[in-house]
Amino acid sequence: MKLKLKVWRQEDAQDKGGFKNYDVDGIDGDMSFLEMLDVLNNNLVNEGIDPVEFDHDCREGICGSCSLQINGEPHGPDRRITTCQLHMRKFKDGDEIVIEPFRATAFPVIKDLVIDRSAFDRIQHAGGYISVNTSGNTQDANSIPIDKQDADDSFYAATCIGCGACVAACKNASAMLFTSAKVSQFALLPQGKIEAHERVLEMVHQMDKEGFGNCTNTGACEIECPKGISLENIARLNREYLSASVFS
Amino acid sequence: MAGISKTSIARKVAMALSGLFLVLFLAQHFTINFTSVVSPSTFNEISHFMGTNFVVQAILQPILIAGVVFHFVMGFVLDVRNRKARGVKYNKFKGQANSPWVSRNMILSGSVVLAFLGLHFYDFWIPELIHKYVETNPDDPFRYYDETIAKFAGNPIRTGLYSISFVLLMLHLLHGFASSFQTMGVNNKYSSGIKIFTKAFAIVIPMGFVFIAIFHYFNNL
Numbered sequence: 001m002k003l004k005l006k007v008w009r010q011e012d013a014q015d016k017g018g019f020k021n022y023d024v025d026g027i028d029g030d031m032s033f034l035e036m037l038d039v040l041n042n043n044l045v046n047e048g049i050d051p052v053e054f055d056h057d058c059r060e061g062i063c064g065s066c067s068l069q070i071n072g073e074p075h076g077p078d079r080r081i082t083t084c085q086l087h088m089r090k091f092k093d094g095d096e097i098v099i100e101p102f103r104a105t106a107f108p109v110i111k112d113l114v115i116d117r118s119a120f121d122r123i124q125h126a127g128g129y130i131s132v133n134t135s136g137n138t139q140d141a142n143s144i145p146i147d148k149q150d151a152d153d154s155f156y157a158a159t160c161i162g163c164g165a166c167v168a169a170c171k172n173a174s175a176m177l178f179t180s181a182k183v184s185q186f187a188l189l190p191q192g193k194i195e196a197h198e199r200v201l202e203m204v205h206q207m208d209k210e211g212f213g214n215c216t217n218t219g220a221c222e223i224e225c226p227k228g229i230s231l232e233n234i235a236r237l238n239r240e241y242l243s244a245s246v247f248s
Numbered sequence: 249m250a251g252i253s254k255t256s257i258a259r260k261v262a263m264a265l266s267g268l269f270l271v272l273f274l275a276q277h278f279t280i281n282f283t284s285v286v287s288p289s290t291f292n293e294i295s296h297f298m299g300t301n302f303v304v305q306a307i308l309q310p311i312l313i314a315g316v317v318f319h320f321v322m323g324f325v326l327d328v329r330n331r332k333a334r335g336v337k338y339n340k341f342k343g344q345a346n347s348p349w350v351s352r353n354m355i356l357s358g359s360v361v362l363a364f365l366g367l368h369f370y371d372f373w374i375p376e377l378i379h380k381y382v383e384t385n386p387d388d389p390f391r392y393y394d395e396t397i398a399k400f401a402g403n404p405i406r407t408g409l410y411s412i413s414f415v416l417l418m419l420h421l422l423h424g425f426a427s428s429f430q431t432m433g434v435n436n437k438y439s440s441g442i443k444i445f446t447k448a449f450a451i452v453i454p455m456g457f458v459f460i461a462i463f464h465y466f467n468n469l
Contacts, residue, residue: 006339019339072342098340105335171343171352172330174256204255213333214256214326216354217427223346235435241257242433 001027001093005040007052008100010109017109019098029089033076034059034066036088037099053112059084061226064161067168068113069100074165074224082163082226102168106175106210119210120162120178126206127199128182130191141191150188157184159227166221166229172213177221179207180237181229187240197244204241259326264428266319271425271449273312278453281460288393295392299376320362327355350423357420364413371399371406400461401468410461414454421450 002025010017024040031039034056041051057065066083070076076086091097101109106119132138158181166177183200186192192199215234222231280298284291298304343352350357375395379385400407425446429435434442 008339069338069340072338072340073345077345100339103334103336103338105333169346171334171341171347173333173335174330176256204257208254208256211333212256213330214260215431216260216326216330216351217423217430218343218347218351220343220346231430232435235430235433238257238261238431239433241255242261245258 001029001088001091001095003027003036003091003094004096006096006098007040007113008109009052009112010101012111013108027088029087031088032059032084033068033070033086033088034084053110053114055114056084061085062161064163064226067102067115067117067164069098069102069168071098074102074168075163075226079223080226080228082161085226102164104164104167104173104212106173106212107164107167115164117162117164119212120164120175122210123175123179123203123206124162124182127195127202128186130186130195132191144190146189153232154185154188157181157188157229157233160185160225160229161227163226165224165226167212169220169224170213170215171218171220172216174215174221175207175210175212176215176234176237177225177229177231179203180233183240184233184236187236196240197248200237200240200244201248204237259322260431263319263322263326264431266315266322267424267428269315270319271421273315274453275449278456282456284393284396285460285463291396292390292392296389299380299392300387316365320358323355323358348423350419351427354420354423357416360413360416361420364409364417367406367409367413372396397464397468400464404465407461407465411458414457414461417457418450418454421454422447425450 002023005022005024006019007022008017009020022040022044024036024043027036027039034054037052037054044051055065055067057063059066061082061084064082066075068075068083070083070086075081075083077090078086099113101107101113101115107115107117110116160178160181162178164178167173167175170177183203186199187196217231217234219231222229280291280294283294400410426443429439429442429446
């Protein structure tokens with residue numbers, strides 16, 4: 001199939017940037033979206049033009065690197081997938097595809113479609129951990145009974161890959177779904193309760209400091225999340241935060 | 249507790265609490281207004297009580313005004329902050345693919361409701377203040393029904409404006425009422441029941457206000 005691509009090009013963080021139009025031919029429906037971009041980049045290199053920079057690593061939907069806004073949606077028109085799992089069969093011959101970086105003040109563009117998502121790392125560093133001595137005398141995790149539902153909910157929260165689609169989809173560029181998942185994965189387990197108050201206060205403080213917007217419960221983040229992280233986590237984050245604010 | 253009022257969650261909780269307070273007021277306002285349809289004398293009686301009772305006038309009314317002002321000011325503050333958080337706008341943003349229109353346009357529906365409040369104050373609150381405190385008219389417990397009806401009788405424009413405003417209020421509540429529970433951390437086995445109740449409330453109460461306005465318009469042709 002033949003496609004018209006409208007791709008965001010930006011030299012560096014200081015550059016104003018703008019859209020460039022490219023035509024790509026010979027795209028197979030079984031190709032992934034990133035493979036289609038590989039074809040585009042091959043063409044550009046052959047023409048002596050700088051290839052389009054985009055983030056990618058595992059190409060298996062695990063690492064969360066491939067952050068692209070495709071035709072107005074994070075990771076494109078499919079659900080519960082990352083961009084690397086999006087197949088070109090979702091598009092038709094002659095389609096125009098608009099490709100932009102995830103937009104948020106807290107996610108500045110580094111080059112073309114590559115953004116700096118280290119704000120997520122700093123939120124995680126602020127409290128997304130438990131302090132356990134692991135120097136050889138660690139207690140077996142199975143010796144602490146945990147309710148099955150809590151264990152499952154914690155596991156589901158922990159499946160967040162930090163891709164940033166929640167921020168990209170939210171009209172307010174809010175990072176509440178990400179932060180709530182990272183708080184929930186500990187808040188539900190006895191191991192996480194010791195530092196619960198400190199954790200939620202610090203992580204929310206860091207989230208605000210990074211310049212993310214406020215959650216207005218539109219639910220867009222949950223729909224666009226490749227891992228299906230639930231809005232229940234945001235409600236839990238709110239409860240944890242209010243509790244920590246009152247009792248600590 | 250230090251700095252709690254400055255965090256995004258605290259601001260959202262304050263927004264939710266003020267919204268829930270206004271929902272309670274709306275239910276009370278509707279109940280009183282509805283008596284104008286079924287019993288003018290009851291409407292006069294309750295209106296006279298609300299207009300002359302010390303607790304209502306000196307304590308509850310200032311709290312209500314503070315709640316209304318806070319909700320609107322905070323709504324605009326949050327909207328400005330949220331726009332700033334996006335920074336560069338998307339060339340293409342398909343919001344309709346993942347979220348309802350009402351949830352993405354709370355500032356629009358809220359602004360229409362704010363404009364309506366201006367009209368409502370011009371119609372009822374300011375004349376009431378002039379009647380009581382400027383003209384210092386003698387107490388008349390039987391004037392409220394006639395004064396209310398006079399606003400809608402033979403006035404299709406005002407009746408239409410009220411109806412449109414309440415449709416926008418319905419849209420605002422369809423998202424806002426349920427959303428306030430999520431913000432307060434309520435997302436559990438009762439959530440589906442809460443959603444049904446809040447959506448029913450969001451439709452029935454504003455449409456009830458529309459019915460009252462249209463009823464008095466047609467009843468006085």
